[in-house]
Amino acid sequence: MNNTLGIIYSNPSYILILIGIFFLLFIPLIIISEFLFVEPFLVFSIYPETTLSFSLIVLLSLFSAFAVSMNIYRIKLIKETKKIGSSIIGTVIGASAGACSCGPIAFSVIATFGTAGSIASSFLTAYEIPIRLTSIGILILVIFVTTKSLSRECKVKL
Amino acid sequence: MVDAKKIGVAGAAIVLVTLVAVFATSYMSDFETPRTSNTGEETQAIQLKGAPVLGSKTAPLTIVEVGDYQCHMCKLWFKETRPLIIENYVETGKANLVFIDMPFLGRDSTPASEATYCANDQGKYWEYHSTLFEYQQEIDDGWANASRLQAIALNLGLDMEQFDKCMITDDHRAQVNANMQMAKKQFGANSTPTFVIVSPTGEAQKIIGAHPYSTFVSVLDPML
Numbered sequence: 001m002n003n004t005l006g007i008i009y010s011n012p013s014y015i016l017i018l019i020g021i022f023f024l025l026f027i028p029l030i031i032i033s034e035f036l037f038v039e040p041f042l043v044f045s046i047y048p049e050t051t052l053s054f055s056l057i058v059l060l061s062l063f064s065a066f067a068v069s070m071n072i073y074r075i076k077l078i079k080e081t082k083k084i085g086s087s088i089i090g091t092v093i094g095a096s097a098g099a100c101s102c103g104p105i106a107f108s109v110i111a112t113f114g115t116a117g118s119i120a121s122s123f124l125t126a127y128e129i130p131i132r133l134t135s136i137g138i139l140i141l142v143i144f145v146t147t148k149s150l151s152r153e154c155k156v157k158l
Numbered sequence: 159m160v161d162a163k164k165i166g167v168a169g170a171a172i173v174l175v176t177l178v179a180v181f182a183t184s185y186m187s188d189f190e191t192p193r194t195s196n197t198g199e200e201t202q203a204i205q206l207k208g209a210p211v212l213g214s215k216t217a218p219l220t221i222v223e224v225g226d227y228q229c230h231m232c233k234l235w236f237k238e239t240r241p242l243i244i245e246n247y248v249e250t251g252k253a254n255l256v257f258i259d260m261p262f263l264g265r266d267s268t269p270a271s272e273a274t275y276c277a278n279d280q281g282k283y284w285e286y287h288s289t290l291f292e293y294q295q296e297i298d299d300g301w302a303n304a305s306r307l308q309a310i311a312l313n314l315g316l317d318m319e320q321f322d323k324c325m326i327t328d329d330h331r332a333q334v335n336a337n338m339q340m341a342k343k344q345f346g347a348n349s350t351p352t353f354v355i356v357s358p359t360g361e362a363q364k365i366i367g368a369h370p371y372s373t374f375v376s377v378l379d380p381m382l
Contacts, residue, residue, distance in 0.1 A: 034231055034367045034368055037366075037367055037369055037373070039365075039366060040363065040364075040365060040373070040376075040377060041373060041376060043369060043370060043372065043373050045369065045370040047234060047238050049234070050234070102226060102229035102231050102232065102263060102349060102350045102351075103231075103349045103367070104348045104349040106263065106349070107348045107349050108348075110263070111262075118263065118264055118265075118297075118298075121263070121297075122263065122264055122296070122297035122298055125230065125296070125297060126296040126297065126299070
């Protein structure tokens with residue numbers, strides 16, 4: 001696994017993609033989840049009882065960045081899009097969890113979809129942690145399968 | 159035949175783009191009016207519409223909290239930031255606190271708001287308000303159903319006959335609806351908690367979200 005990661009990230013472009021995807025997810029997620037406020041001042045705040053939620057956002061962003069960048073490498077290498085779908089699905093599920101909460105997204109969803117929106121919003125809020133854990137599980141699986149597949153295909157190509 | 163996996167990828171991409179679009183539009187609308195100035199109408203309206211005030215009514219600043227009793231970020235703010243504001247601004251007479259209901263998260267939100275006004279009829283608005291946040295659980299999981307609202311009233315020593323009558327006859331539905339309208343139209347709130355700090359000159363500063371105490375200090379002190 002280390003060898004595969006070493007090969008992929010020896011190319012600086014993939015490190016940049018990794019960092020880019022990480023921040024592309026991490027920044028919106030910590031704003032949605034009210035860890036980072038940009039108005040009226042730029043304030044970062046984390047309370048003891050939200051530490052777990054914050055840690056899961058870090059992990060989710062990190063694993064998403066790895067899964068997507070590895071799959072971009074894979075697509076370039078073997079022109080196959082087989083596993084990128086799973087990583088995007090994992091990312092979307094994780095990003096959706098807790099995104100509604102009591103923020104403006106929930107307000108928009110509830111105002112647009114009424115009771116159905118309210119049920120969906122409360123479900124995503126209530127099961128925020130399990131949903132994020134599930135999506136992290138999906139992403140770990142994607143990373144594992146991609147690594148295995150890359151090392152096998154690389155060997156074949158050699 | 160179209161590849162099912164391609165459809166999955168396309169579907170996931172559409173969901174991702176939709177999420178980003180909803181996020182962007184929701185938050186951009188917040189940033190359009192972070193600061194507002196007025197002529198003190200907000201303070202007047204709050205007093206006129208009968209929302210209970212915590213602290214001195216003559217305090218120079220009024221902190222208006224727009225919230226929903228089922229909002230977990232409101233609970234977080236209630237537990238982490240509010241006690242410091244009460245201690246350093248409300249109890250010292252620098253500011254008073256007003257809660258404006260915006261019950262939008264679930265079916266139990268509006269009855270919970272109404273119950274606080276029924277408690278207010280017996281002089282226990284803030285006690286009921288605090289109890290709701292202390293016992294808050296998941297949205298609509300029954301923690302704020304009719305029997306639990308009664309139990310809270312009973313624990314606070316309210317006259318149950320009066321409380322029940324108040325709840326059954328929806329005595330304060332109009333007040334809660336008026337608060338909801340005030341929250342949306344007057345304060346431009348589209349999420350909870352939203353705070354509006356009103357100064358004696360009528361200058362208003364909006365704070366969106368469960369900000370830490372340091373934000374309030376930075377906003378309140380220059381307005382004093």
